[in-house]
Amino acid sequence: MATLKVQRPNGTKDVVPSQMYKWNTVEALVKSHAEAYGFKEIRIPTFESTSLFVRSVGDTTDVVQKEMYSVSATGDEGYTLRPEGTAGTIRALIENGLLNDGLPQKLFYVLSCFRHEKPQAGRLREFHQFGVEMAGTKDPRADAEVISLAKSILDVAGLRNIQLNINSIGCPECRAQYQQALKDYFTPHIDKLCDTCHTRLEKNPLRLLDCKSEICSEIAKDAPSILDHLCDDCRGHFEKLQGYLTAMGIEYKINDRIVRGLDYYTKTVFEFVSEDIGSQGTVCGGGRYDGLIETLSDKPCPALGFGMGLERLILTMENQGVEFAEEESCDIYIGSMGDAAAVKAMQICRALRADGVRAECDVVGRSVRAQMKYADKLGAKFSVVIGDSELEAGKAALKDMKSGEQNDIPLDDRFGSVFNALLISRALEDDGLEDALGGLLSE
RNA sequence: GUGGGUAUAGCGUAGCUGGUUAACGCGUCAGUUUGUGGCACUGAAGACCGAGAGUUCGAAUCUCUCUACCCACCCCA
Numbered sequence: 001m002a003t004l005k006v007q008r009p010n011g012t013k014d015v016v017p018s019q020m021y022k023w024n025t026v027e028a029l030v031k032s033h034a035e036a037y038g039f040k041e042i043r044i045p046t047f048e049s050t051s052l053f054v055r056s057v058g059d060t061t062d063v064v065q066k067e068m069y070s071v072s073a074t075g076d077e078g079y080t081l082r083p084e085g086t087a088g089t090i091r092a093l094i095e096n097g098l099l100n101d102g103l104p105q106k107l108f109y110v111l112s113c114f115r116h117e118k119p120q121a122g123r124l125r126e127f128h129q130f131g132v133e134m135a136g137t138k139d140p141r142a143d144a145e146v147i148s149l150a151k152s153i154l155d156v157a158g159l160r161n162i163q164l165n166i167n168s169i170g171c172p173e174c175r176a177q178y179q180q181a182l183k184d185y186f187t188p189h190i191d192k193l194c195d196t197c198h199t200r201l202e203k204n205p206l207r208l209l210d211c212k213s214e215i216c217s218e219i220a221k222d223a224p225s226i227l228d229h230l231c232d233d234c235r236g237h238f239e240k241l242q243g244y245l246t247a248m249g250i251e252y253k254i255n256d257r258i259v260r261g262l263d264y265y266t267k268t269v270f271e272f273v274s275e276d277i278g279s280q281g282t283v284c285g286g287g288r289y290d291g292l293i294e295t296l297s298d299k300p301c302p303a304l305g306f307g308m309g310l311e312r313l314i315l316t317m318e319n320q321g322v323e324f325a326e327e328e329s330c331d332i333y334i335g336s337m338g339d340a341a342a343v344k345a346m347q348i349c350r351a352l353r354a355d356g357v358r359a360e361c362d363v364v365g366r367s368v369r370a371q372m373k374y375a376d377k378l379g380a381k382f383s384v385v386i387g388d389s390e391l392e393a394g395k396a397a398l399k400d401m402k403s404g405e406q407n408d409i410p411l412d413d414r415f416g417s418v419f420n421a422l423l424i425s426r427a428l429e430d431d432g433l434e435d436a437l438g439g440l441l442s443e
Numbered sequence: 444g445u446g447g448g449u450a451u452a453g454c455g456u457a458g459c460u461g462g463u464u465a466a467c468g469c470g471u472c473a474g475u476u477u478g479u480g481g482c483a484c485u486g487a488a489g490a491c492c493g494a495g496a497g498u499u500c501g502a503a504u505c506u507c508u509c510u511a512c513c514c515a516c517c518c519c520a
Contacts, residue, residue: 007510007511008511010510010511010512061518062517062518062519063518063519066444066518067518067519083519084519084520085520113520115518115519115520117517117518117519118444118445118516118517119512119513120513120514120515120516121513121514121515122519122520123518123519123520127520128520129520130520131520196517211517260519261518261519262519271519271520278514278515279514279515279516280518280519280520282519282520283520284520285519285520286520306520307519307520308520309519309520310520311520312520313520333480335478335479337478338478366473367473367474367478367479368478368479369474369478369479369480370472370473370474370480371479371480372479372480372481373479373480373481374480375479375480376480376481377480377481380480383479383480385478385479387478388478389478397479399479399480401480401481404480404481
């Protein structure tokens, strides 16, 4: 590598041109589905007031405690690069009065998030997320709809072996009871628990459940389940959701151990997990957060949503050998030799491009042979070479790069419209070049 | 933050227990009789062997430090 004086920050990635088609495929997929489900796109700032995340994500969470990139301009209050998309989106929803504009509000976004974690497979410090948020309904049909959206995206992306796990972590009332039950269960074992679990016991007992340490997980195995402690309302909600999922043919697994690491979640939580991308297998995660809007605005309003990790989605697709949509290549390469012909080539190119045709001509000064090699490398569908004799004759041989077939095309004003029509007819049916061109020119 | 692994041209690799012009494939560029690609052939460019110290007559090859990357813990998308 050429010695680079300044390196790319740890945990960030460049997407080079040859890889962009994957991102284009995925972003188009995600947007079209969100729109089909009636979600509207929103864009929000890359940074927000730090307190927004402290209040919403929760001040005891890892994300807030040790993963935030806080930025400060001189004298300003603290700002933080968003570690996730929900907080900012909900803030925007409230701040722009969208909640008064008819409910439910259904928003989606594609944005980058920043977390200061140690990078590994499927985990970057800057990563990209597609997310949706729906505000203004507590009905479990909304939960089903949101899960259904995520599910169809993953299906249409072509993924296999994606497990949907769902759980309910209850409302503040029943969760408080459950947390007490957990404390009662774990306290007798307190001496055996790992250090982090000691603090968890006090601050966030739910997290005790997915501690990976052998001893803790062994103890946790027989811990009480949240599902046995749900209040009537929460249990009914969860049961209805399951009914809807089943009715829509969406397979799921109840996993009473899934505990989201963000404090705003209530009732339904879910995640789509892939086994094919290493230990960071959660491709999509989300749930309901009925209390968030109220903590941010004092106006109660139930809501829910999910985030989908685009890097992880692409990684899963790659590892499963899924086909991405191919990027369009060059339509026509216009070679030339001699100054006069080069000018003609530029003129034709400019006119074609104005019509949206992907046209290229020589800008390096290469030999005709080298130009043709380049045209081949570009994957040009057609080529034409202009020299003095072509200029004189007013026509040149248009070559079909795939079949090698050549046929004259006039080098006058008709070039653009004829070539354009040829591209269209090609897209529809693969005629021979002679027939196609002959037909177009005789019209 | 804690572990383990790796670091040689744009990419993928070779380089045995230190020995003097760092090799190969792909790619790139040019050419193969004067104006047409995909194959083949010829040639060229391109690496101070991640960075910095040390051992030695001599290090890509040994030692140490640092950095980056990869994988895992943790956490999550």
